[in-house]
Amino acid sequence: MVDFWFNHFNVFANKGEVRWYVTAYERDVIRPHALGRFPDLLRATARHPAMLYYLDNWLSVRPGFVRRGGPDQGRRAGLNENYARELMELHTLGVDGGYTQRDVTEVARAFTGWTIDRPREQARYVFRPAAHDFGNKRVLGRVISVGGERDGEQVLDLLAAHPATARFIAGKLTRRFVNDQPPPALVERVAAAYRDTGGDIRAMLRVIFAAPEFRAADTAGAKIKKPSEFVASAARALGASADARGATALARAAAEIGEGLYEATPPTGHPDRAEAWVNPGALLARMNFALSLTGGRLPGVRADVEALVAGADRRQPQAVLDRLLAELLHGRASEQTRTVLTAQLGLPEITRLTPDDRGPADTDVAKLAALVLGSPEFQRR
């Protein structure tokens, strides 16, 4: 869920100062609320320097405001609509959520003054009244007239309670856990859970996991693992351990397959559909990762493929393969995969013969395991 919500409230590490804020953002904002209430999560993201910086709100001030210090001293500054727009389009209502350009401008006015105190030192959220537009705002037909920091808070309350937000969040959660094409009836039930509980994330997940749609036969294996899931599941299936260097190597592998850690540039984050991840370059990168991982060629990653087949007679290649299929695919190997891999056993690269060619002496477990990790079945969740 940390991964899901980070992606939902995405920030890009390579945009300026975000690099220094991004790990704290994940630790202090995303993680504590990942199974909490959506409105709390939304509020926490709105105030964090990572988000304030990434979507430029820290620079958004009331029209006509004159900066008193810094490099822009004496200059007139004004609104920046970036956060206001993405807040509605991507964080809450969804792009079809029924807001207009006028709403975007009004929301931007409400958030003027939400900025970062000493961005290169403490980098804490601060509200600066002098930069705030105290005039009335009209957002989604509601007048916001309190003035001050409460304006932004009211906008967040309004958006979090909006039925379009419930639908949008329900749709994304269902796509994540059930299917690329989330069943509309289930989405509606998850949205109802959002509305009934004020956005309790656990309650929504309970609806999903208890749903017949979740247990349906065609849901198993319906989702293609995204690159980070593939890398993590391969490492776990092998019982691999990684030190700091190894963690970097694994993150780099996921990036090579298409999903760089903290490296999604756009505020939409990474897509959550198979078509986004399945293409020749990425598929090949998965196979190459499997070869490096089982071959022990990732610095700092220790994967003991031998341990997987401990006890199996290495002179019986079929027994070794059966063990690997059981350990890595848990009985999900298709007939085709079984046949293809069995045929591989006849190759001298996989099965090494005794010096006198009388029979099999040893099996190249690493290469065989790589083939299993590169199989179609292992790409599915």
Next chain:
Amino acid sequence: MLTRRALLQCGACALAAAAAPPRFLARVAGAAEARGKVLVAVFQRGAVDGLSMVVPHGDAAYTGARPSIALARPRRGDTATALDLDGFFALHPALAPLLPLWESRALAIVPACGSPDTTRSHFDAQDYMESGTPGVKSTPDGWLGRVAAGLPSERATPFRSVALATQLPRSLRGDAGALALRSLDRFEVRTPTPSAQTQRGFESLYGDGVRDLLHGTGRETFEAMKMLRSAGATKLTPANGADYPRGRLGESLRQIAQLVRADVGLRIAFTDMDGWDTHVAQGAEQGQLANRLRDFGAALSAFARDLGDRMADVVVLTMSEFGRAVAENGNRGTDHGHATAMLVLGGGVRGGRLYGRWPGLAPEQLFEGRDLAVTTDFRALFHEVATRHLAVPAAAPLFPGWQPGGSPLGLLG
């Protein structure tokens, strides 16, 4: 072990029955289509400021709208300021490498191009431009995917449509299939010692029967890998002294040039570059945007140089989801706008000219009172490039719900 012929045959059965998997096998079935025309689409993601790329210095309202980020008027002989094109427009000085292409009439510019849809969301606008259907989200395929479908299929190869990207872009989606790969150099099975058997092992896992996205992609992967190797594309070094800038666009265009020169049947290539969303500290002659433009111009110019005479067969089309507001914002940057400038460069282009009416920057001329108005629908431009350059039949439904109307721009001879 499957033979290539058996693979093709079983693929052909799959082709008849399946809707989802890439239909590369129809393309593999013939010999490489040598020396065909090539269209290269370059997407500037994040909404490039067209007014800084192609500066309307002759428009009286330009400078006033942008107190800190307007470029100074061109001065003859001064390469640090905007480079005059026709007395009214000028190229950003960071685009200087493109000036010779303009002068040799290989570069045409459409300064106020964009979508009739009014969204200022990056996500939506890119989606609409790539699907080619402004305002319609349910379109399953992309406009270049439909262009590919309109090309004759009998001589097609796995490299007919290629994206230099980790993910297949929306533009190339469709039944005609397309390759997405980040790097040609890394497009192989890598083992410490060369191992044809390991490669064949993976290949067979995806080789047979099953008709789904994964298996189709797997088969396509190995077909393309073999072809790439036998054509020796990755061994081609840039020709004619072409010097590509470091960075993603330069790298992508360098590899697209390799595919063109290796004659692997490339007809449609796609790549993109981001970093154009200049809300803050955009800069003028120098600065953040200038740095991006420098990479952009140098990469395009190196590409044209690398291909040399072969550029006669190639057209490069640049695009961006929308432009930026005419007035600068409170942070010396620009917020999301409407029309932007698009470039067309290559063989057969009637270059050295600007196309489409200039809508003007005076307050009453602006779209919704703030943005450059669109006077050329991007579909008119894309349609003309696809039909004239790639000879896709003009009647092909490249842009559902839209018909080319009025007189064409006439920017391809």
